[in-house]
Amino acid sequence: MIPWFVILISHIRFRKVKGAEIDNHPFKMPFAPVTNYLTIAFLIMVLTGMWLNDDTRISLIVGVIVLGIVVFSFYAFGLGKRTRVDTQIEDEVINQ
DSSP, X not given: OHHHHHHHHHHHHHHHHSHHHHTXXXXXXXXXXXXXXXXXXXXXXXXXXXXXXXXXXXXXXXXXXXXXXXXXXXXHTTTTXXXXXXXXXXXXXXXX
């Protein structure tokens, strides 16, 4: 479910940032902002249904725990920090 939420939220943000440039784009999503919100609502309903169903509740709980571990590890080990690329390596890549 997480990738779908990420795709939908990124599309909403993209439309806010690039709104003027998208107006003349030939490939438009019909009912664009509304469909994103409807899909998010549908995914939340699916998650709610998973919580209410005894057979899928365990997988939902385990998924949330695993997601929590991944997010914690990302920040605890500093994986989100940007690092500078060595200028020599950068020059070599540019000159190729």
